[in-house]
Amino acid sequence: MSNYKDLNGKVALITGASSGIGRATAEAFAECGASVAINYHQNEAGAEAVQAKIEAAGGKAVAIQADVARAAEVRELVQRAVNDLGPIDILVNNAGSLVERLKILELTEECWDKVVNLNLKSAFLCSQAVAASMMERNSGAIVNVSSIAGRNGGAL
Numbered sequence: 001m002s003n004y005k006d007l008n009g010k011v012a013l014i015t016g017a018s019s020g021i022g023r024a025t026a027e028a029f030a031e032c033g034a035s036v037a038i039n040y041h042q043n044e045a046g047a048e049a050v051q052a053k054i055e056a057a058g059g060k061a062v063a064i065q066a067d068v069a070r071a072a073e074v075r076e077l078v079q080r081a082v083n084d085l086g087p088i089d090i091l092v093n094n095a096g097s098l099v100e101r102l103k104i105l106e107l108t109e110e111c112w113d114k115v116v117n118l119n120l121k122s123a124f125l126c127s128q129a130v131a132a133s134m135m136e137r138n139s140g141a142i143v144n145v146s147s148i149a150g151r152n153g154g155a156l
Helices: 020-031 044-056 071-085 109-137
Strands: 011-014 035-040 061-065 090-093 141-144
Touching: 011 020, 011 071, 020 035, 020 044, 020 090, 035 044, 035 071, 044 061, 061 071, 071 109, 090 109, 109 141
Parallel strands: 011 035, 011 090, 035 061, 090 141
Antiparallel strands: none
16 A cells, blocks of 8 residues: 555554444554554454454554443543553544434434434544544544445435
8 A cells, every 4th residue: 555644653543443444444554554443342353353464464453342422431442542552643433324224204212312323423522532632742633434325315
C-alpha cells in the first residue's frame, strides 16, 4: 500500500473491526505501520483473527471487547487501548448496523433506540473519549463511517 500515508508510530482505534469494513481498515492501517486497537462487541473470534493476521505480518494489535453505545464501556475501551498501545492518534467510528430489518410499522421504540445508539451515539461517545487527548497533543484524526442506507434509505 505504498500510496497510503505512512502511519508508523501512530495508534488507531477502530470500532466494529472484527469483520467487514472495520476489519479491512484495521488490516490496512497496520500494513501502513499503525498499531491497532480492534474493537468488537460480540465477534471475539473475528477480532482475534484480525489481531493474529496483523501480528503475523509483524504489526502490533490488541482486540478489545466493548459495547460502544455505553459510555462506561467506551471509557474502558479507550483506557485499555492507551495502556496497551499508547495515545490514540486515529479513531475510526465504524461500528454500525440496522439491528433488525423491519418496516416502520413493525419497528418498536426499543429497536429504534438500539439503532440510534449503535449508529449515532457510539460515534459521539468514542469521539468524546479521545478528543481531549488529541486536542492536548494538537494532533489526531477522527473518521466516521456511515452506511449507504443513510443516503438511499429503504422501504417503509
